[in-house]
Amino acid sequence: MPAVLRSLRARLLTASMLVAVVSVAATAWLTTRDSGERLRDSVDRTLETDADIYTQLVEYAATHRNWVGVDDLVAELSAETGRRIALTTPRGEVIVDSARLQGREGVPLPEKPAGVVDPFDVVGIGFVELDVATPGQVFEATPEEREERRRLLEEAEACLQERGVTPDVADGDGGLPQLGVIYPDDATEAEMAAGELAVAECSDPRLFAPPAAEVAALHEIARREGACLDEAGVPHTVTTDETGVEAVEVDGLSDRDFDIDMECAAEAQRKVYGLGIAEVAHLYLGERDRRGITLADAGSGRTLAAAGVVAVLALLVTVLASRRVLRPVAELTAAAQRMEAGDLTQRVDDRGRDELAGLAHAFNGMADAIAGHEQQRRRLASDVAHELRTPIANLRGYVEAAQDGVTPTDPALLSSLHEEALLLQRLVDDLQTLALAESGRLPLALATIDVGELAGQVVAAFRLSAEQTGVTLTTAASDHAKVTAEADPVRLRQVLGNLVANALRHTPAGGTVTVAVSPSGVTVADTGAGIAPDHLPHVFDRFWRADESRTRDTGGSGLGLAISRQLVDLHGGTLTVESTLGEGTTFTVELPTQLR
Helix, strand or coil, X not given: CCHHHHCHHHHHHHHHHHHHHHHHHHHHHHHHHHHHHHHHHHHHHHHHHHHHHHHHHHHHHHHCCCCCCCHHXXXXXXXXXXXXXXXXXXXXXXXXXXXXXXXXXXXXXXXXXXXXXXXXXXXXXXXXXXXXXXXXXXXXXXXXXXXXXXXXXXXXXXXXXXXCCCEEEEECHHHCEEEEECCCCCCCHHHHHHHHHHHHHHCCHHHHCCCXXXXXXXXXXXXXXXXXXXXXXXXXXXXXXXXXXXXXXXXXXXXXXXXXXXXXXXXXXXXXXXXXXXXXXXXXXXXXXXXXXXXXXXXXXXXXXXXXXXXXXXXXXXXXXXXXXXXXXXXXXXXXXXXXXXXXXXXXXXXXXXXXXXXXXHHHHHHHHHHXXXXXXXXXXXXXXXXXXXXXXXXXXXHHHHHCCCCCCCHHXXXXXXXXXXXXXXXXXXXXXXXXXXXXXXXXXXXXXXXXHHHHHHHHHHHHHHHHHCCEEEEEEXXXXXXXXXXXXXXXXXXXXXXXXXXXXXXXXXXXXXXXXXXXXXXXEECCCCCXXXXXXXXXXXXXXXXXXXXXXXXXXXXXHHXXXXXXXXXXXXXXXXXECCCEEEEEEECCEEEC
């Protein structure tokens, strides 16, 4: 089997494609054999019929103030075309429905409208274009305006004739005449420019003013457009030309402002101009006598047979694919339930390279991690109990001896009890610090500190202890730059103190411990016995000691390095160790530092 088929995704895609190809092939064969010609004829007739219905409804809307009285037209069109015709408002309220006119109540409308009947913005459903007059061209002038226009026109005509220009008077909007110039067929551009100049000089500006009704409409449009822009927060200016017509201009036109202005202007024009035409309506078209698809026509038997074959094939493919998927999922579910019940040894078969094998591998990894954490938790509990048992036993022994009169209650006894109490307190404090650090809840008081200066303070604090054990404790700092870091000085001093104390503990008399500061970090190196390679991975484990024979007095509590690692991690740094058996050990603290 090819490698790609081993992928579950590839198998599912292959199965889906197989079903899809069979379905498409069966549908195409049936459509071509039984319905091809009939479908083409039906589509042609439907488009022609729908175009006629839409045309007549738009013409009605453009010539009437509302849809009152459209019932007769809809009933006539439905009877002629055999189509169900319904009009609704944009909110879904039925204006007229041929089904209701025919006494068939409760018949639902089609899911989507066939088009939008809008006499103002004739767009329709794409198969017809109408030449409907713009509502802005129907404003009629008053008799007074016509008389004034006639007088101004006579004056302009006389002026043009004196200049040798032949005037041309034509009918304009609203019944107002318009003035132009008649040019000979061989007129040059200069002659036409002179004629236009003569018209401008001989004409009163009022001669070109629109009717007062249109000026009022334009004023209302400008007012509505400006209010819309104010609401949208778009700055704009309203200007008025010499004829009294107002227009809105957007200041600092951006793409967003332009889009908002276009929407505001269109809505304002629709509100003002649309007062004389019918409102927008949604057109629904459907079959008059059929309520859905029927299978009683020719070819229905073959259609049902092909559909049945495709359904059975899809069912078989789905069953086979789901069986392949559900079997490993069921195994994973059972294993997870057994783990929930406490059996952490559960593992599942993760052989293979598909997605389910990857899921099984991830489950096994999670199970291994949970088992490891559980083992670590038990070991920690055992280690804590072991570490607490000795100082508690010592305290109990001293107290019982004092109670029995075996040991006198003197300053020496009290000092021993105090030392054991301090040891317990230190152990508990270390455990609490480690727990807070591991959970990320240990607060840090970050500040910009001089790393070299802080290292010098730590070395000074351990100088006397080093001299008493015969170990040379030295520092080495970079002479080229001052190393600073964003860190908690108390916690960083605790880290370096743990490392120096650990180095002094494992370095014999005559050895050397060196604390070096450089831009790359702080290193604490000793010339002690070193750490064996098999012990090196456990250096930062809780309660781990390289020498199991060491006591707390000689080997520490076993928490110092674990705490140091967690504190450095909280600072976003790293703590690493390198060691050569018989030569010494080097711990390196790397923090996000900066040179200065």
